Amino acid sequence: MSIFVNITDKPLDSAEVLNYVRHPHAGAIVYFGGTTRNTFEGKEVVSLAYEAHPRLAIKTLESIAHEAKAKFQSVHKIAIVHRTGVVPVATESVMIAVSSTHRKEGWLCGEWVLEKVKERAEIWKIEKYADGDSIYKENDVSNVLSRT
Amino acid sequence: MSIFVNITDKPLDSAEVLNYVRHPHAGAIVYFGGTTRNTFEGKEVVSLAYEAHPRLAIKTLESIAHEAKAKFQSVHKIAIVHRTGVVPVATESVMIAVSSTHRKEGWLCGEWVLEKVKERAEIWKIEKYADGDSIYKENDVSNVLSRT
Numbered sequence A, B: 001m002s003i004f005v006n007i008t009d010k011p012l013d014s015a016e017v018l019n020y021v022r023h024p025h026a027g028a029i030v031y032f033g034g035t036t037r038n039t040f041e042g043k044e045v046v047s048l049a050y051e052a053h054p055r056l057a058i059k060t061l062e063s064i065a066h067e068a069k070a071k072f073q074s075v076h077k078i079a080i081v082h083r084t085g086v087v088p089v090a091t092e093s094v095m096i097a098v099s100s101t102h103r104k105e106g107w108l109c110g111e112w113v114l115e116k117v118k119e120r121a122e123i124w125k126i127e128k129y130a131d132g133d134s135i136y137k138e139n140d141v142s143n144v145l146s147r148t
Helices: A014-021 A054-071 A103-120 B014-021 B054-071 B103-120
Strands: A003-008 A028-035 A043-052 A075-083 A092-100 A123-129 A134-138 A144-147 B003-008 B028-035 B043-052 B075-083 B092-100 B123-129 B134-138 B144-147
Touching: A003 A054, A014 A028, A014 A075, A014 A092, A014 B014, A028 A103, A028 B014, A028 B103, A043 A075, A054 A075, A054 A103, A075 A103, A092 A103, A103 B028, A103 B103, B003 B054, B014 B028, B014 B075, B014 B092, B028 B103, B043 B075, B054 B075, B054 B103, B075 B103, B092 B103
Parallel strands: A003 A075, B003 B075
Antiparallel strands: A028 A092, A028 B028, A043 A123, A075 A092, A123 A134, A134 A144, B028 B092, B043 B123, B075 B092, B123 B134, B134 B144
16 A cells, blocks of 8 residues: 555654655655644634544545545655644644655645645644634635634 | 754654754644665665765755745744765655744745755765666765766
């Protein structure tokens, strides 16, 4: 298998995804970790949590990985893992890793996969602020669903 | 300190560079690992080794990291480490990690730092092939110095 996807409420492990994509034909491993920030637009974030529809989201992550393999032909392996539940500050909610023969395609593929995960995966974010506000968002910060 | 650079003949540790760049204001951690491939232009690679002028190369890596911090202002921390000596297949010779507030600048900075390391660091590569050929190169594969 050349793709690995997972959704879990446990802490994510960067060594696991980096080792998964390691490949003797690859000259490049590109990795992205999305981490919880303690501020958003100047407001102090007190907690950030993710909810997913696991069965749909896993299928979507698999589709994205397969599409990426078809689009970036020198890419050998792809891993995409997403955490649910509360994710502490400076801790990863998503990890994407890609191995490729040449570095350029690794960068392009990593960024492409990340954007597709944010656009398409059935994963939602709940951000709570120190001032009492909270926002319920689709994963992509451009899609604010409701403010409570 | 917001930058960390190192040149070592020991195996590189991805967890060390990822944890170094972790930052409460960062929403993104971008990482690149350059790994030894077992083929180059169709020829079987039997060994790949790196030589460096450590004192000069460390200064160059520091300069690149400082320039990157000035150029990409939402970048918080940068780590660049390079291994010397023989680097086995599927193993990292270089690791670059960057943390940034927003993901776009993380990608741009990671790729910029990598290209500058390949252009400017006083680090050379010796590649030996199964057919008995060997090539001594500057780090950037576009700069072949001599064929023995």
